[in-house]
Amino acid sequence: MSSCITPFHFQIHHLAGKSKQQSPYVISNILAKRHHAPPTTAVFPMKRCRQAETISKAPVEVADIEDISFSGEEITKIRASLLDWYSQNRRDLPWRRISSGENDVGIEEGERRAYAVWVSEVMLQQTRVQTVVDYFNRWMEKWPTIRHLAQASIEEVNEMWAGLGYYRRAKFLLEGAKMIVESGDEFPKTASSLQKVRGIGNYTAGAIASIAFQEAVPVVDGNVVRVITRLKAISANPKNSTTVKNIWKLATQLVDPSRPGDFNQSVMELGATLCSVVAPSCSTCPVSFQCRALSLSKNDESVQVTDYPIKVAKAKPRHDFSAVSVVEIVEEGSLSESRYILVKRPDEGLLAGLWEFPSVSLKGEADLSSRRKTVDSFLKQSFGLDVKKSCKLAVREEVGVCVHVFSHIRLKMYVELLVFHLSEGGMDFLLKEQGNATMKWKCVDGKALSSLGLTSGVRKVYTMVEKFKQSGTNSVPVKTRKKRSVKNH
Numbered sequence: 029m030s031s032c033i034t035p036f037h038f039q040i041h042h043l044a045g046k047s048k049q050q051s052p053y054v055i056s057n058i059l060a061k062r063h064h065a066p067p068t069t070a071v072f073p074m075k076r077c078r079q080a081e082t083i084s085k086a087p088v089e090v091a092d093i094e095d096i097s098f099s100g101e102e103i104t105k106i107r108a109s110l111l112d113w114y115s116q117n118r119r120d121l122p123w124r125r126i127s128s129g130e131n132d133v134g135i136e137e138g139e140r141r142a143y144a145v146w147v148s149e150v151m152l153q154q155t156r157v158q159t160v161v162d163y164f165n166r167w168m169e170k171w172p173t174i175r176h177l178a179q180a181s182i183e184e185v186n187e188m189w190a191g192l193g194y195y196r197r198a199k200f201l202l203e204g205a206k207m208i209v210e211s212g213d214e215f216p217k218t219a220s221s222l223q224k225v226r227g228i229g230n231y232t233a234g235a236i237a238s239i240a241f242q243e244a245v246p247v248v249d250g251n252v253v254r255v256i257t258r259l260k261a262i263s264a265n266p267k268n269s270t271t272v273k274n275i276w277k278l279a280t281q282l283v284d285p286s287r288p289g290d291f292n293q294s295v296m297e298l299g300a301t302l303c304s305v306v307a308p309s310c311s312t313c314p315v316s317f318q319c320r321a322l323s324l325s326k327n328d329e330s331v332q333v334t335d336y337p338i339k340v341a342k343a344k345p346r347h348d349f350s351a352v353s354v355v356e357i358v359e360e361g362s363l364s365e366s367r368y369i370l371v372k373r374p375d376e377g378l379l380a381g382l383w384e385f386p387s388v389s390l391k392g393e394a395d396l397s398s399r400r401k402t403v404d405s406f407l408k409q410s411f412g413l414d415v416k417k418s419c420k421l422a423v424r425e426e427v428g429v430c431v432h433v434f435s436h437i438r439l440k441m442y443v444e445l446l447v448f449h450l451s452e453g454g455m456d457f458l459l460k461e462q463g464n465a466t467m468k469w470k471c472v473d474g475k476a477l478s479s480l481g482l483t484s485g486v487r488k489v490y491t492m493v494e495k496f497k498q499s500g501t502n503s504v505p506v507k508t509r510k511k512r513s514v515k516n517h
Contacts, residue, residue, distance in 0.1 A: 114294035187481025200227025246279035251299025
């Protein structure tokens with residue numbers, strides 16, 4: 029990540045050979061060059077400054093971001109160029125097949141289109157298009173309409189969503205569907221009414237309203253931010269609330285009132301394909317002649333199109349630790365398969381309501397002995413499994429370490445396999461303990477476990493254990509075997 033100064037710091041303004049300290053809200057292209065930040069047309073306040081002769085002969089206008097706008101001529105050219113390019117180059121995607129076609133459709137078809145756009149846009153947040161296609165097809169096959177989805181349970185939805193991550197999105201999608209169906213009203217058609225639905229924000233509302241119902245409202249996602257900041261060479265922090273507000277304003281200017289859905293998709297398509305983060309294809313871009321960033325890069329070799337939008341430092345992830353116990357129960361004298369204990373996470377917080385293997389949070393790195401003491405106490409208190417007394421512990425193996433990275437958390441999991449042998453009828457006793465438990469848990473066999481919608485982190489742990497068992501080295505206990513480690517980058 030290149031170091032740079034945002035346009036909200038300060039400016040050393042050079043006039044008549046004198047230096048003068050200016051407002052903390054102004055930055056000039058001189059300072060941008062010295063600190064390797066891109067020149068900008070979106071900073072505070074309106075000034076015209078001449079740079080030193082050795083840097084540039086041409087004057088550069090520095091403008092308040094709130095004064096940045098597209099001219100009528102720019103708007104006309106950008107709309108025509110993007111719509112023509114999109115008509116010829118748009119990708120064939122399943123949700124587009126459903127949402128495209130004649131605008132004058134009945135209530136049922138309009139609702140079908142809106143539902144498809146809604147599902148696809150929620151899935152596409154933080155997820156690649158190639159990954160979403162299969163998930164979308166399976167979802168629409170199982171729940172083809174919003175009314176079918178409204179009848180689903182959160183467990184069914186989570187199972188279908190498994191692997192996409194950000195499970196809160198799936199929860200909101202289900203809750204929103206139930207809200208619309210239970211209201212008895214038609215599917216909301218405007219962006220303002222859509223934002224009243226649980227889990228639908230500005231972006232999703234704009235996408236549904238413009239694509240499904242042809243309302244002339246904008247959408248702004250990461251692709252749109254990249255396109256607009258390059259078109260106008262905006263160096264302001266793209267995460268800053270003022271910048272975000274004004275990018276929405278610029279996007280509103282551009283929306284074509286006759287084809288708002290197609291236009292919004294054309295901008296997103298451009299950002300996802302040609303106007304990429306690292307290697308934009310400027311030579312084939314339909315709006316290259318209107319691109320200020322490209323123009324600046326041609327006149328100044330120190331400027332690159334990829335300088336826009338500026339890079340913002342990400343917060344360092346929090347480091348968490350946990351001891352994960354894959355508990356396998358074998359009932360002596362029973363013909364049924366062994367079973368695994370799964371615990372349901374709390375309804376709020378990270379991975380809310382999802383199933384996982386029994387795990388205990390740790391304060392930090394911990395040795396095997398201290399981890400086992402913590403785990404033993406947890407198993408006895410939660411499931412009535414007393415490692416030392418009431419149950420026969422046939423296998424206890426330290427499997428290894430699994431690191432799973434969330435957007436804001438780096439979780440290090442110490443994985444252990446425990447195989448308990450219960451006497452005949454012991455499973456019934458174990459299941460009775462569920463009624464006394466303060467948390468929800470269940471026992472499932474290996475076949476059911478393989479088909480459950482587990483999170484990618486839980487599935488990695490299960491895969492580790494299966495490979496460990498297949499190695500045929502189950503002994504009690506293992507203290508010297510070298511740990512195996514699995515990491516997710």
